[in-house]
Amino acid sequence: MTSGLIFACAGVVLFAMGTAGVVLLDHLLRRILAFNLMGSGAFLVLIGLAQRDGMPDPVPQAMVLTGIVVAVAATALALALARRLFALTGGYGLPQSEAKDGND
Amino acid sequence: MTDPLPWLILLPLLWATGAFLLGPARGARLALAGTAVQLWLAFALAAKVSSAGTALHHPVGGWGAPLGIDLAADGLAALLLILTQFVALPLFLYARAYFAGKSPAFWPLAGFLLAGMNALFLSADLFNLYVTLELVGLAAVGLVAMGGGAQQLAAALRYLFATLVGSGLYLLGVALIYGVFGTVSITALTPLVTADAPPAVWFAAGLMLAGLMAKTALFPFHYWLPPAHGGAPAPVSALLSALVVKASFYLILRLWLHPFAPLTQVAAWLPALLGGAAILWGSWQAIRAERLKELVAWSTVAQLGYLFLIFPLLGADRLALHAGGMQVVAHGLAKAAMFAAVGVLIQVTGRDAVADVAGVAARLPVTLFAFGLAGITLMGLPPSGGFLAKWMLIDAALLRGRWDMVVVILAGGLLAAVYVFRVLRQAFLLPSSGERRRVERRPVATLEWTAFALAAASVLVGLRGMEILRLLEAGT
Structure with a gap:
């Protein structure tokens, strides 16, 4: 197993943990952090797999930079919304009044 | 220029x-x-x-x-x-x-x-598509949160997490594809992806399509759509329901037709099955909905189901592709008109419940007519664009002997008639005496007539079907 493949496998594990966190956790801050974990996992796969003959490939590095910018923007938006929700409701969970399956 | x-x-x-x-x-x-x-x-x-x-x-x-x-x-x-x-x-x-x-x-x-x-x-290219997906998602979440109430913020956050998971799955797929092939250009990938591709490519294709289906609110992933589209201000709901969900559907169709065509044959029944479930469940919830905007939002869940019925029917005769293109156009126009009309009803009556539209037929004939015309497209009555789309879809299903799909399509049309007529019937009833005394705002003419123009376009687009199908053929 090459080092690149180890990074990629670690990336997939991180991604799976992050996805589970975003879907299953209740606390908004934890979900936002989990989303960042998910993104980091995908970036690790991108960097880890893309090594041709031991030489790093510059294209995925550019992609990861772009991806980081997107992730930062999404995190900022999520934090702003979560703060506003906290100011209105005083809690860091999503109100359950509108049930997920629509049977409200 | x-x-x-x-x-x-x-x-x-x-x-x-x-x-x-x-x-x-x-x-x-x-x-x-x-x-x-x-x-x-x-x-x-x-x-x-x-x-x-x-x-x-x-x-x-x-x-x-x-x-x-x-x-x-x-x-x-x-x-x-x-x-x-x-x-x-x-x-x-x-x-x-x-x-x-x-x-x-x-x-x-x-x-x-x-x-x-x-x-x-x-x-x-696949990576550029990821960036644009995120741009669309973040702007749409911002629009949902615009109202600023706790309900709207919660809907926006739920939508944000759904869209982030969706594009995250897509990004992981792109990473795997780049790792295997060293390119993300769709044209370069098309000849490289074959049925004997390594398992990583199959996994990647599954991840990308699943992520995009979550963003298109296909049946089990639809939970975020009704609160987000039903809670936003009317012009925002119209933009989101008519256009934004179509963006990720467009991407599914594009990937399905080109780079992933050799892989997707085996699982083409899955999106169709979920689409059929979406039609029945979405329509049922629309029939039961108590708020007007919720009704229209659930109808979006149902109408998106039709788009996914085309996948097992895609073939050399291109009938299913045409049906899908037509349904995208017809539903886009009709749903924009419907949300616009509902926005006028809510603004004038000051309430959002289906029961409260009683008596608006006499006061808002143009708006109600717009709602009805959009309803005609959703039900699929001739000569609307919705009729043409469903006709071609039934034709394609019959050619392949898929009677089960024909039944679902026809049942969906009937259920759509039930929820459209539920609103229309209520609108023609006389309001109770207490209701009549309530001071109501006068409708703004621009609001009424733009809703009407969109609804009329959704019906008339059926008459321009040939031009649309010819455009679809160009280089696709």
Whole structure:
């Protein structure tokens, strides 16, 4: 197993943990952090797999930079919304009044 | 402005920034002018694509693929570009009258949304598509949160997490594809992906399609759509329901037709099964909904189901592809009209419950007529675009002996009639005496007539079906 493949496998594990966190956790801050974990996992796969003959490939590095910018923007938006929700409701969970399956 | 491709992305970015600086009053005028130019550009692009018969390319900044970024437009992209600008223009007129200068956030966000959507339709590589997906998602979440109430913020956050997981799955797929093939260009990938591809490619294709289905609100992933679309202000709901969900569907169709065609044959029944479930469950919830906007939002879940029925029917006769294209156009126009009409009903009666529309038939004939016309398209009655789409879909299903699908399509039409007539029946009832005494606002003519224009377009588009199908054929 090459080092690149180890990074990629670690990336997939991180991604799976992050996805589970975003879907299953209740606390908004934890979900936002989990989303960042998910993104980091995908970036690790991108960097880890893309090594041709031991030489790093510059294209995925550019992609990861772009991806980081997107992730930062999404995190900022999520934090702003979560703060506003906290100011209105005083809690860091999503109100359950509108049930997920629509049977409200 | 010789080449319309880059300007379709640059113009909305420019007017969005301008609207942010100038404030809502002058920003709205700027947005309307910009969108009108974009509509003209989209038509010019469609004319070019259909006369060339192949896809058009534009190397951004003079650096084409594989080093730089290529923009590409074929018939399918041109059709969606026209639809987007065509629906956005009347909706912006509507929004200007609806918000009356009190919405500093709407115009910049709407501009960024349109820029993201146009860029998505024109992108030719998987990673660029990821960036545009995120642009569309973030702008749309901003629009949902615009109202600022706790309910709307919760809906926006739920939508944000759904869209982030969706695009995260897509990104992981892109990473695996790049790891295997060393390229993300759709044209370069098409010959490389074959049925004996390594398992990583199958996994990647599954991840990408699943992520995009979550973003399109296909049946088990639809939970975020009704609160987000039902809770936003009416012009925003119309934009989201008519256009934004179509962006990720467009991407599914694009991937399905081109790079992943050898892989997807085995699982084509799965999206159709989920689509069928979406039609039945969405319609059932629309029939049970108590609030008007919730009813229309659940109807979106149902109508999106039709789009996924086409996948097992795609074949050499292209009937299913045509049905899908027609359904995208017809539903886009009809759903924009329906949300616009419902927005007028809510503004005038001051309430959001289906029961409260009693008696509006006499006072808001134009709005109610618009609602009814949009309903005709959703039910699929001739000569509407919805009729043409469902007719071709049934035709394609019969050709392959899929009677089960025909039953679902017809049942969906009947259920749509039930929820449309539920509102219409209520509108013709006499209001109770207490209701009649309530002071009501007079309707704004612009709101009524833009809703009507969109509804009329959704019915009349059936008469221009040939042009639309011919455009779909160009280079797709």
